[in-house]
Amino acid sequence: MSDKKNPNEVPDTGHLWDGNLRELTNQPPKWWMNTLYLSGLFVVVYLILYPAIPLLNGATKGILGWTQMKRLNETVVEIEKIRAPYENKLKGMSATAILADDELSNYAVRSAKVLFGDRCAGCHGTGGSGNPGYPVLADDDWLYGGNIDAIQQSIANGRNGMMPGFGTSLNEQQLDDLAQHMLALSKGSEHAAGKELFVSQGCIGCHGMDAKGMQMMGAANLTDAIWRFTPGTLESIKYTIKYGVNSPGAEETRNAEMPAFQQQLSETDVKKLAIYVHKLGGGQ
Amino acid sequence: MNKKPIQTDLKNLEELYHEAEYWHVNAGGETIHAKRMPGTFRHIKWITMSIWLAFFFGPYLRWDGQQAILFNIPGRQFHIFNITILPQDVWMLALVLLFFALLLAAITSLAGRVYCGYFCFQTVWTDIFIWIEEKLEGPPAKRSKLDSAPWDIKKFRVKFIKHSAWLAIGLFTGISFTLWFGDAFQLWKAYLTLQAPLFAWGTIGVFVFFTYLFAGFMREQVCFWLCPYARIQGVMYDCETLLPTYDFSRGEPRGKLKKGSRAEGGEQGDCIDCKQCVAVCPTGIDIRHGQQEGCITCALCIDACDSVMDKVHRPHGLIRYASLDEIEGKPTVKIYKRPRVLIYFAIMLAAIGGIIYGLTNLGALELTVLHERQPLFVLQSDGSIQNKYVLKVLNKTDSDMPLILTISGHDAMKLINSGKPFMTRHGRVTAHTVFLRIPGDQLDAERISIIFRVENIDQTALFAEYQSMFFGPARN
Numbered sequence: 189m190s191d192k193k194n195p196n197e198v199p200d201t202g203h204l205w206d207g208n209l210r211e212l213t214n215q216p217p218k219w220w221m222n223t224l225y226l227s228g229l230f231v232v233v234y235l236i237l238y239p240a241i242p243l244l245n246g247a248t249k250g251i252l253g254w255t256q257m258k259r260l261n262e263t264v265v266e267i268e269k270i271r272a273p274y275e276n277k278l279k280g281m282s283a284t285a286i287l288a289d290d291e292l293s294n295y296a297v298r299s300a301k302v303l304f305g306d307r308c309a310g311c312h313g314t315g316g317s318g319n320p321g322y323p324v325l326a327d328d329d330w331l332y333g334g335n336i337d338a339i340q341q342s343i344a345n346g347r348n349g350m351m352p353g354f355g356t357s358l359n360e361q362q363l364d365d366l367a368q369h370m371l372a373l374s375k376g377s378e379h380a381a382g383k384e385l386f387v388s389q390g391c392i393g394c395h396g397m398d399a400k401g402m403q404m405m406g407a408a409n410l411t412d413a414i415w416r417f418t419p420g421t422l423e424s425i426k427y428t429i430k431y432g433v434n435s436p437g438a439e440e441t442r443n444a445e446m447p448a449f450q451q452q453l454s455e456t457d458v459k460k461l462a463i464y465v466h467k468l469g470g471g472q
Numbered sequence: 473m474n475k476k477p478i479q480t481d482l483k484n485l486e487e488l489y490h491e492a493e494y495w496h497v498n499a500g501g502e503t504i505h506a507k508r509m510p511g512t513f514r515h516i517k518w519i520t521m522s523i524w525l526a527f528f529f530g531p532y533l534r535w536d537g538q539q540a541i542l543f544n545i546p547g548r549q550f551h552i553f554n555i556t557i558l559p560q561d562v563w564m565l566a567l568v569l570l571f572f573a574l575l576l577a578a579i580t581s582l583a584g585r586v587y588c589g590y591f592c593f594q595t596v597w598t599d600i601f602i603w604i605e606e607k608l609e610g611p612p613a614k615r616s617k618l619d620s621a622p623w624d625i626k627k628f629r630v631k632f633i634k635h636s637a638w639l640a641i642g643l644f645t646g647i648s649f650t651l652w653f654g655d656a657f658q659l660w661k662a663y664l665t666l667q668a669p670l671f672a673w674g675t676i677g678v679f680v681f682f683t684y685l686f687a688g689f690m691r692e693q694v695c696f697w698l699c700p701y702a703r704i705q706g707v708m709y710d711c712e713t714l715l716p717t718y719d720f721s722r723g724e725p726r727g728k729l730k731k732g733s734r735a736e737g738g739e740q741g742d743c744i745d746c747k748q749c750v751a752v753c754p755t756g757i758d759i760r761h762g763q764q765e766g767c768i769t770c771a772l773c774i775d776a777c778d779s780v781m782d783k784v785h786r787p788h789g790l791i792r793y794a795s796l797d798e799i800e801g802k803p804t805v806k807i808y809k810r811p812r813v814l815i816y817f818a819i820m821l822a823a824i825g826g827i828i829y830g831l832t833n834l835g836a837l838e839l840t841v842l843h844e845r846q847p848l849f850v851l852q853s854d855g856s857i858q859n860k861y862v863l864k865v866l867n868k869t870d871s872d873m874p875l876i877l878t879i880s881g882h883d884a885m886k887l888i889n890s891g892k893p894f895m896t897r898h899g900r901v902t903a904h905t906v907f908l909r910i911p912g913d914q915l916d917a918e919r920i921s922i923i924f925r926v927e928n929i930d931q932t933a934l935f936a937e938y939q940s941m942f943f944g945p946a947r948n
Contacts, residue, residue: 217499219693294903317847326860329853412853413912469850469860469907 271299275456283336283459293463300464303457307449308465316468320418321443326469329414333403334472340462342446343453349406349416349444353432354389366391367425373399373411374420406444417442500693503619504756505612506602507748511775520590521599528644531651543653549899555831556899558868560838564830571823576701578816580708582807583793584715588702589770594694597645597687598754601638608634612751638688639680646679692755695768706765710812711796712805716771718749718760718791719799726760729784742786749773749791759791837873837896838866839936841924849943855912857944858888863904865926865936867896874929877906881922882942884914893929908942915944 200210215221234240238250274295278286286292305314308325312318316325323331331349332342358366362385369382386392386399394407401409408416417428428442435441449458465471498504508514533540535553542551550557557564579586588595608630609615621627650672651659662668686694695702709715723743743760750758752773757766759773777791798804807813844860852858867873874893879885888907896902908922920942927935 217501217693217697219500219690219697313847315844315846317850324847324850326847326850327852327858409853413851413855414853467905469858470852 274299278456278459281459283340283462286459287336287463287466293467296460296463297467300457300460303453303461304464307453308461316465323416324414325465327414328470328472329409329412330403330470330472331401331406331408331416334466334470336462336466336471338403339465339471340458343461343465344448344450344455344458346448347406347444347446349433349442351394351407351428351433351435351442353430353435353438353441355430355438358385358389358429363426363429364422366429367422370410370425371420371422374413374415376411416444498692498756499697500690502756503616504692504754505615506754506756506772507612507751507776508602508606509748509752509772509776509779511772511779513771513775517590517599517770517772521596523591524593524596528648531648531656539655541652542655545653547899555834556868556870557834558866558899560866561830561834564827567823567826567830571820571827574816574820574823576705577708578813578820580705581710581713581810581813581816584709584713584769585702585705585767586769588695588705588768592701592768594686594699595754595768595770597641597683598691600641601687601691602754604637604641605634608637635688638684641687642680642683643676645683646676649679650675692766695755696766702765702768709763711802712810714793714795715763716759716767716769716774716791717763717794717796717799718743719789719794720760721799721801723760723790742781742790744780744784746780748776748780752776763796834868835936836867836869836934837875837926837928837936838868839924839926839938840864840866841938841940843940843943849945851912851945852909856886856909857912857915858907858909859942861906861908861924861940863906863924863926864901865896865904866901867898869898871898872896873898873934875926876929877904878925878927879908879922880925882910882914882920885910885922885942910942910944912944918944918947920944 198212198214200212204210235248236250237252238254239247240250241248274292277292278296281289281292286296304316308316311322312325313322318324318326328334330338332338332347354363354366365379365381366385366389367382369379369386372379372382386395387397392399394405395401395410396407399410401407415424417424427440431438431440431442433442433444449461453461530541531539538551540551540553544551548559576587605615609618618627618630647660647663654672659668659672662672690698723741725739725741726743726745727740729744729746747758749760750756750773752775753759754770754772755766755768757764759767771793774791774793778788781788781790795804840863842862842864844862848859850858850860863877865875873896875896876893877887879887886909888909894902894904910920921939922942923937923939925935925937
């Protein structure tokens with residue numbers, strides 16, 4: 189009878205519960221146990237090969253000398269290898285020549301995207317969408333010229349806007365007339381009293397007889413729909429005329445300062461950025 | 473107290489103990505040396521196994537000077553004869569998988585684990601390995617003897633040749649696998665000059681290891697404990713499924729062959745308990761206990777039993793493909809009256825329909841237009857509004873193609889610096905940036921729906937369209 193209850197004669201733990209319950213000690217499958225031993229072996233091998241055991245200062249190094257930084261540097265080297273042929277070509281070419289080559293200018297745009305995000309987007313906005321006080325780069329209105337060389341110049345050497353304030357030489361009525369003239373110009377008409385002041389006060393010296401500005405000096409085109417200092421309201425225009433731009437000594441003056449990047453960036457990076465900006469939508 | 477139920481319980485307990493007596497689990501502790509016998513199903517097995525020859529020799533097929541079937545993973549395209557399949561067509565792969573999943577379900581529902589018994593690589597490779605083993609070491613009894621014999625030169629020689637042959641098959645399997653993913657002849661050259669990429673060597677190594685381990689050593693243990701399909705298919709059976717079944721009403725009570733069989737007016741059934749059905753079973757089960765998890769329905773026990781029935785002059789079919797209903801004498805149902813099977817086939821037809829539609833409507837061009845979101849729109853010096861778009865054109869043909877772009881949706885819309893045709897590279901996505909302008913005073917809504925259309929310059933029938941939006945300043 190006893191062998192009927194335990195037909196396969198599996199050994200048990202020897203403990204009997206409730207007079208009839210025994211715990212059998214069946215062995216796990218051999219392959220399963222072997223896998224368990226193998227995984228243990230894997231752990232030991234891993235501990236020897238790789239950094240693993242934390243110590244008070246750092247951790248065990250592992251005999252392979254593997255570190256995350258080394259791995260990172262290796263992958264950086266791999267990427268540099270892929271980039272090298274392009275980078276070498278860009279080095280020897282002018283920005284104009286790069287722009288004329290579809291493949292190279294595509295490469296420049298893609299690789300400048302991060303540069304633009306790091307160095308330019310803080311003021312000019314992502315995609316050159318502009319910010320209050322900082323010009324939009326995606327439009328076709330350029331203070332210092334929109335061809336590739338002018339853009340490269342602007343990035344390399346920076347730009348400083350300059351316009352004297354007229355707050356001391358003009359009275360409130362005159363300021364108002366002049367600002368009215370600006371508003372009218374942007375809509376294609378004129379304001380007679382303002383126009384007179386525009387000529388007599390010497391505005392034409394920089395902005396030109398036709399008020400279309402002068403890119404040599406960074407003087408804005410006053411006849412188009414785009415305002416250097418937004419919003420294009422009468423108040424805002426009056427403010428600019430009154431306090432000027434980067435006017436020495438005037439605290440309330442408008443700021444228009446673009447830092448030079450040739451110290452911080454390589455010449456190739458400046459070229460890449462110039463192409464990126466040129467291709468934002470308004471390059472000429 | 474009623475004594476009757478207690479008695480019933482005791483009877484059930486006796487049955488449980490009886491079950492436990494042959495409840496025998498082989499977790500790899502014992503090696504099964506199955507006997508090999510000729511027969512109808514052995515023939516069928518050889519034929520179905522030979523389908524795997526395509527796995528070995530398929531990569532050398534050429535088509536139009538290229539490899540006929542090439543799964544180019546780094547290049548992200550599959551070539552199947554003259555069809556090129558790109559990642560964008562991956563939905564068809566989903567249908568292919570659906571088709572095969574349902575095929576498995578339908579066939580299993582009809583005739584059991586046909587896949588396991590006749591087609592599965594585990595079955596096929598194991599069978600070939602055992603075939604080699606038998607050629608070298610002899611029939612099962614001799615093999616068991618050799619296994620327990622002490623090591624000597626002769627045993628070592630036999631074992632060495634066997635394991636070398638196994639490893640060679642594993643190696644050839646691994647190499648053949650990799651050939652589907654690269655040019656077969658170039659890869660062979662790379663292997664022979666030891667210049668293949670590390671990844672290829674690694675893949676081959678994995679295949680050698682697992683072929684050797686699974687087909688050489690684990691064998692039926694893979695089907696028992698590792699394979700999920702073995703379990704999944706088991707639950708697809710029903711009482712109408714045709715399975716290799718022991719006809720117990722004809723066979724029992726079994727006993728050694730002697731006078732007094734039922735055919736001669738005695739009590740004894742047709743089963744002479746010769747255990748040949750157990751001897752030939754590659755998974756080591758006894759089919760006479762009924763359908764069980766270890767049965768891969770390879771039907772080799774049918775061959776064995778039929779050959780014995782021939783010897784004792786009884787009709788074939790003591791073990792045969794039969795449904796449980798048939799064995800129990802219940803009426804059997806025709807295939808077309810079994811809703812489950814019909815539904816399986818209906819879904820398979822739908823999947824095939826989808827694949828055929830996909831293959832015939834692959835389309836040579838695919839256009840996607842991404843609207844620049846930063847900035848959404850830009851005011852220009854003349855007061856017009858400019859939007860920027862990046863066109864992504866997928867050219868699925870095998871030649872570069874010049875395309876011309878037209879846009880419709882607003883009368884005053886102007887395409888800036890992109891009136892000229894642009895090239896799209898074959899077999900990949902080409903990006904093309906365009907700017908659109910609408911004069912501010914003619915822009916009468918914040919959003920305008922516009923349609924991009926690219927078409928081949930020479931062949932206007934080759935075109936693709938995409939609907940996008942033009943954004944302007946908010947209206948109030």
